[in-house]
Amino acid sequence: MESTSRSAFDRGPTGSAVLRESVTETIRRAVFEELAETGYARMSMEAVTRRARVGKAALYRRWPAKEAMVVELVSEAAAAHLPETAGSGSLHDDVERFVRDTMADLHHPLVGRIIPDLVAESARNPSLRDALHEAVLAPRRAAVATLVRQAVDRGELPADIDMALAVDLFGAPLYFRMLAVGGPTDDAYVTRLTHAVLAALAASR
DSSP states (O other): OHHHHHHHHHSOOOTHHHHHHHHHHHHHHHHHHHHHHHOTTTOOHHHHHHHHTOOHHHHHTTOSSHHHHHHHHHHHHHHTTOOOOSOOSOHHHHHHHHHHHHHHHHTSHHHHHHHHHHHHHHHHOHHHHHHHIIIIIHHHHHHHHHHHHHHHHTTSSOTTOOHHHHHHHHHHHHHHIIIIIOOOOSHHHHHHHHHHHHHHHHTOO
16 A cells, blocks of 8 residues: 555656646746747737637736746756756865856856846846846855855855855956857856966955
């Protein structure tokens, strides 16, 4: 009896649950493709339904409006790629891992087009800006802050470090390089950037 019950719980969703998951995944892909192709301002719920080949009800059952849909799906994607907070025991290794993982995420063609568009739109849309900050940026910054506090506890960084500045330094140079100015991001660049971030972190008081 116990094994039967356990196997029932272990089984994945079936029937209508599978269909709902399949439809949601189809919509998710359509939203990201639409964002990358047309941008947030021009994107509409109707355009997503056409791309996903689903009825309007499929979207409006899940989200009341475009902003809620985009914020939820973007935050889910971001949550799956939060920085590792199980520190390596070395600030150098934590910074290098952060740089490499972030670089891999930003190399995705959709990500490289969606993020700059959402940043630009957030400057014009306070509601979107606040929602994305709470759902996307705040968790990412909190994860980086955890790494900084671990380095402080190990004595690798000063106890009076400027935490907000330190968190900025982890990612800002790489985001600027990859999303704004471009340029090589090979192993040599990773090494140079890691050392530059470490030096800046040590001076962040």
